[in-house]
Structure formats: structure tokens, C-alpha cells
Amino acid sequence: MMWYFSQKWQHNVALADADNQLTYNELVNAVETRRAWLADQKVSRVALFMDNSIEWALFDLACQQANICCVPVPVFFSAQQTEYLLQASASELLVVGPTQANTLEEVSKQTPFAKVLFQRLHPSAAPLLPAGTHKITFTSGTTGTPKGVCLSNESQLTVARSLASTIGLAQVKHLCLLPLATLLENIAGIYAPLMVGGTVYLASQAERGFQGSRLTQPQAMLSLISLQQPNSIILVPELLAFMVLACQQGWQPPASLEFIAVGGGKVSAALIEQARALGLPVFQGYGLSECASVVSLNTNNADQPSSAGKLLPHAQARLENGELIVSGNLFLGYMNQPESFYPTEFATGDLVSFEGDYLHIEGRCKNVLINSFGRNISPEWIEAELMASQCFRSVIVFGEAKPFCGALLVLAKADMPHNAIQATIDKVNAGLPDYAQIGDWLVSSEPLEQIEGLITSTGKPIRNAILSHFHDRIETMYEMNQCANF
Template sequence: MWPAAKALFDHLAALGDAIALREGSRSLSYAQLLAEVEARSQHLQEIAARRIALALDNGIDWVLWDLATLHAGLVCVPVPGFFSSSQQAHVLDSASIDCLIGPDNTLFSALGFSASAAASATASTAGVLQRPRAVVSELPVGTCKITYTSGTTGQPKGVCLDVATQLAVAHSLVQASANCQVERHLCVLPLATLLENIAGIYAPLLAGAQIELMPMAQVGLLGASQFDLPRFLTALGQAQPNSLILLPQLLLALVSAAERGLPVPNSLRFIAVGGGRVSSQLLQRADALGLPIFEGYGLSECASVVCLNTPEQRRIGTVGQPLPHVQVRLGADQEVQVKGPRLLGYLGEPVTDEEWLSTGDLGHFEGPFLVLHGRKKHQFITAYGRNVNPEWVEAELVQQLPIAQAWLHGEALPGNVAVLMPRFETTSDSQLAEAVAAANQSLPDYARVHHWLRAAHPFSSNELATSNGRLRRNALFSHYQSAIEELMADQTCYGDA
């Protein structure tokens, strides 16, 4: 067992017969959870597994295997289902995975995985696949989890984390939401994402809460970028959760549904939102509905959450205050820097020992609250010398109902150009124009959308966005460069001189 994990398991043991996990008609008390974890831990040790990949859908088994690797002192590597086949293959090979928990599909078979000889001994060990160990990549000492970030270009990057760092974040989250008395948490995001893994599993377990688990399709998340609102609302109605973790796009769907009078449970006490910029207007709409929304900010390199608004300390337009386990400051160029528990290193790269981690995000403080401006490398400069953070504008655009996705470009241009993906096939150009005009009302002249193009397909379907929705800005520019140049050649460009 990882030494830092002992306190976690001792804490769980004290919770006894309280329900820990529930998936449909199946539920496990904390005592039963520990018994299952210990059995799976023993099995992993018996088959001499060293690095275990989890390629399961959301459910009780994902949680049990994740905890079993902690209990056995092994390395766990979640494999996001929204990764492409080539990305999944990269994860399995770069992390030197010798044991995989998941389906015996064509991809995994081609990579050398087959059913373990002992895997069918009990139902709990079904789906255990192994392959002969090849050359094993070196890891920083103490690595117990490798989480892969999708990034904006190229193959995903492995972030190596230890137990103590993950649990430090989980403890801070329990403290931040303590007054909300969360008794039931519904996992909405994939458990393979670090945010749901830490904030949706470890934190509720430390709080002695009940975790509601459903397959991703049942929650309404279909594939990499499809969302079924009726399924989502049905899942909320069935689980009656006290807490959720949502991405901005899911929050927009929830708020829009509530505004249309669709049923939203009154059991909700703490809805955390992160993973991208959230429009202040959207948060104000949520407030008007009485939805308890708390925006936060984090990154995989810091084991997810760094800052969070709380019921006691909340300011719309900010990502909240730093959590107790970290310190946050701004560099000379307003780049956000973090000190405290952090990654051990990136897989395959030299370990750095810098005291402060540079995040690549720009921001400023309003008192103790952090306000983000956008990514340092995404900022562009217009032909009139104005600095624009496109994420700010894009967040305002997708706040408009007719616009599902937006990308803003204005580098060295006299006017900013947006590429817009309509939310519905029936959305007309005039509706898009009205949406752009509405978004522009809250923006200064230099940041407004001066021209726009209509996208024919969702960005993710053309590999112009990552599997989890982050824009691939270089790819978008390459794809639309000719159309933008043609558009600008035909326009009388303007801007704030």
C-alpha cells in the first residue's frame, strides 16, 4: 500500500455500513467497498501487475479498481474513453502498461493484451487483461497515477502524481463544501478525467458521502462531444444529488433547461463548474434561478483544483480564492503561478524542482479572488495594437443560444473574425447575426466580433478541437485561413483605433 493512502483507508473503515457507492440497483457500504478493494488489490499483486490502465465506463467497478491500485501500491493510468484510438494506444505504450482493466476489443488485442489466466476466477476480476512486459519507462519516485492531458496539439502528455498531492486537493474540497452538507454526489464527467476522479470520488469518500454512478450514456454524455439533455435531466431526477461537477457547456444546458421550466432537482446544494471560462452573464442567470453554482480553476499539474468559489466566499466573474493547500501569485507578466502540492514530473521528461509552477494562464486579483483573462499563448494582437484574449470573447458567444461553438481570430487584423458552429441545424444566418450582436454589447470595441463565418460541422468532428472540447487553435487557423483572407479582402475592416 502507498504509505500516504493508509490514512484514507483507515478513515473509510470507520464509516462502516453507510452506503458509499450506488449504481442502479447495486450498492456497496463502506465496509463492503473496502472488502472489494482488498480482494482486487490482492489479485493485482498475485498476477504481478505493475502499471494498470483503467479503460472502463463510469461505474462502481471503475472506483473499486482505482482504489485497489492505491491499496496495492501500484501505478494507475486512467484511459479516457473520449480519446481516439491512436491516443489510447499512445497512453498504453508510453506508460508501459502491463495490465489493463477493460474490454477485450480489437485495439487492445492489437497492442498485445489478452485475458489474464487468473482473470476469470471471480466476477470481480473479469476484464483483467495482461501483456508481456516490454521496456518499462522510468517514472518519478512516488508516482501512483499518470493522468493524460489532451492538450491542444499532438499526443496527450502524461502528468505523474503521488498519493499525497491528490488527497491534499480532496481534503481542501471537503473543507470548501462542508457547510453544504453534501450527502449524495452524482458523477457526471468521465471518471478518467482527473477533476471527477479527485473531486467526485476521493472528496466525497473523505466526506462520508454516497456516490451515485451511471454509465456515461445514461448521464447524457455520448461520445466525445454529444450531449443528450433529456437523459441528463432524467439522471438528475433519479439520483437527486446534492452536488455535481459540470463543464461550462453542461451548465449552460442546465440553466437553459431550468429557464424553460424543465424539472431540475431542488436537492442540489453545490454545483462546481470548471474546465473553461464561464460567462458572468451565465452565472447571473443561474443565480436568478437559485442554482448553487461555484466556479473554480485548476490544472492537472496541480492535481486539479487550485481555486474555488464557496458559499462563504463567492464573487461572480472570478474563479474564487486559492484552496488552503496552495499559494497563488502573479508573475511580472500577470501569469498565474502556483506553489504547493504538484506533479512529480511529466512522463518521459526531466524532473524540474522550481518552487513556483507557471501555469500559462493570465489573470489578476480582485482582493483575494483570482480573475482569469485566458491563456498566455492564446492572446493575439490586432492590427491596432490591442491585446485580445479570445477565450473571453468565445465564452460570451457560446452564451448565446444559437451558437454552440466559437473560435475568434484577429492576429494582425483590423477586425476580429469569429467562426461559429450553430447549435441547431435550423439556426439561420440572421439568428447567428443577432447572437453576435447581443454578445458584442458586453464587449469593448477592440474585442468585438466584427466579421463571422458559419462552420459546417462541429469542430471536434474535423479534429479542430480536442476530444473534450478544447479548441485546437493552430488547426483552426490552418483550416479557415483561406476563408478568412477571402472574407477580409471583401470587407471594409474596422476596429478601435
């Protein structure tokens, strides 16, 4: 029997989008018809290049049933990244939505399923994959070149089971706000709700107000949440900051919301508390693709807002020189990197600490800066505190080998006066030790994502590129401060 089917839920709505909805009975039948069609194609690797929709979920589940490797293609990848993904994974079949089909050079053919097209691909050689690979999820990385993380079905379902049991929301209604090619939304937004008889609403980019990976029509997202009245959603820190601002400006979050998971970056405890005071039941977690997504999470029953929560039941961890080493449920290895296959532990690259059973993320090992007084400082910590002020769209903290930390700021409101910026910095500095305080700052007149090469396609800053781009301004800032203090 399929893992997501129970007789007691057979008439419940399992999946819904703007065009259709399927009960659990109908879901099983729909997955089976797609499994049979995929089996007839006689392929081993299928790439999914579609907007969030019922069909995305059906083909993902059909690949599981057919024992075919699923390769999600993020709709926010560049054309070059998409081409690389398809070639590197040697996908043999591309299942594509109508909108995405228009971006491809080759003409797509119609499948037996409405609004689903396909292309046969002809890879020259198969990729080197660890045995048991059922999904290849691509992370853009800081260089922009996607890296293929190989996962088994069981590793993904293990995380989903942990989430379902730990969060404890029965027959939850979940609204998917992140792209389904994002592993977190795939596992926590589809698999986990289906395990408890829940309903998953799959909104398109237009409904969500997104263009690629960016929120461009925020009012559309708020309207969608108000309309759908979900019990749970998943946010990245930028979306949480936006929702807090929306609440401050009068938007009322629906009373139906019981659990808002936030991950993908460090969030300050101040922002979490601020969100909760405004009626947003926010819980921070931590995870990464190499661990099949979520590793730790705060919940209603175990909550420390300053932390990323307790380890989920399937996960084990230890520290090595402050770095988090995870075991218990890992990826199978990186595609085409046999030296990475079948790990028993994974060094995350994240600096962490434990307070009792609660995991605290301090920053990335490679991002740690050492000031001219020899103090080790994690810039993410200071950035999270500054972002919690709601005054900045982006913050990059720097200060390697310098006497004090500086900050590059992108303002949330372009007309924010100098004295208001300084007042905000002063307020944040008051809560920081002297070595971590911001001594001076610069403002970028452009959002970082509008400057080519500074942000990955998933919205993460490429620090070295940013510091290089603003190098002259940063050096001038320090020189002026040195002269002033001489």
C-alpha cells in the first residue's frame, strides 16, 4: 500500500490547486496512471520542470512508485544552470509545464495529462550515482554552479515522519509558499502533511506573488494566505521579515495559522518574538540538503526562540571544533563524486553550540572573520540582529583584519535619513559586545540581487563577490576612520 494512503482519509482532500482538487482515493489513482505512463517511457531519470501544482506532486510521487530517479528543476534557475542540471544528471525525460516549455529551445510534446508536456532527452553518458538514488536535488551553492545531492526515498520519508510526529498537527492544511523544487517544501510541505491525512494547497507563482525566487507582488501572497486559511506554512527569513512588516501595517494573519516554520538562514530571537506578538506562530528550524532537509526544529512542546530547536528523532549530532557534524539520516553522496558516496557523518560547515538540547547556529565556518584584535566573529549573528530592526532589505557585515566591524546596508525604504540609520545601528550595538558592534556603515544604492554576480539564484549572498565589488568604498571608509582617530 502507498505510504500516503489510509482508508480513514480516503474521502479527504489530499491535494488542491487553483484548477482542481483530489481526494486521497483520487490521489492514489492519479499517481498510478502517471507511474504507468513513466514506466512505458523506459527511463531511469526524469526531470520535473513545472510550477507548483498538483501535477508536480503527482509526478514526484509517481517517480517514487516507479523506482525512477526524480530530478526537480528549480523554476528560478538561470537558463545556463538549467542546461547544466539536465546535462549533468543525464536526465532522459523532461516533464514540463506550459509556461516553462515556452522557455525551452526544443518544442515539447503533449502527455496524456492536461497542462503537462514532455521532451525526450538523449544524454551521451549516464552520471555516476550512488546505488539507491531516487532524487537528485540541486543546490546553487555560492559559486552559482549547482551541485547534485543524491537522496534515497527512505531518507526523505524518514524526515517527513519525524516532522509529522514532532509537530503533531493532525489533518493539517498546508499552503506551499516556497517552490516545490526546494527540498524543504517538497518534504515538509507535501510528504509530512500527507502522512497525517492533511490537505496541501499548491499555489502557482502568480498566486504566490513570486517571480522566480523573489517575491515581487507581496499583496498577492498576503491575499492568498487570507483566502486559503492554512494551518501551516514554511518561510525563509526574508518572507518572515516581510510578514512582520505587513502585520505592523495592518494585515491580520488568519486565526487558522498554528505553525509557521522558518529556515534557510539565521533568524534573531528578537524577530521571532516580534512575529509572535503580532499573531504569527513562528518556529525556527535548521537543515540542509545533505541531511535530507530538516535536522532540528522548535515546536509548541519544545521551544527556545533564540535556537534552531531540538534535533528531530532521526538525527544525531556532535561538535568538532565548534562545527556541527550530523549523522543518522544522510544523503547518499554528490552526483559524479564517488569519493563522497555513502557517508556515515556529514560536516555541515556550520558553527553551532548547544544549550541543553537546543541547537544554536552561530554562523558558517568559512564566513568567520578575525578582526585586528584577534577576535573571531560570525557576521551572520550581527546581520540577523540588524535585519530584525526591519529597516534593512539586506545587510552584509565585514571587518576581516580590521579594528571594527562595518556593514553594507540596503535600505528597506530608500529615503531613510542618515540619522535614522545611525539610530538603528546604535540601538542594535547596545545589545552587542564591543568587538561585534558596527563602527561604521555604507549604503548600497541598488539591491544586491540587481548587481550581477553578487547573489545566488536562491537568494544567498556571495560574500567574496560582494566584498570585492565594494572593495574601494570599504577601504576608503576604514581609511577615513583611521584619519579621524589619528
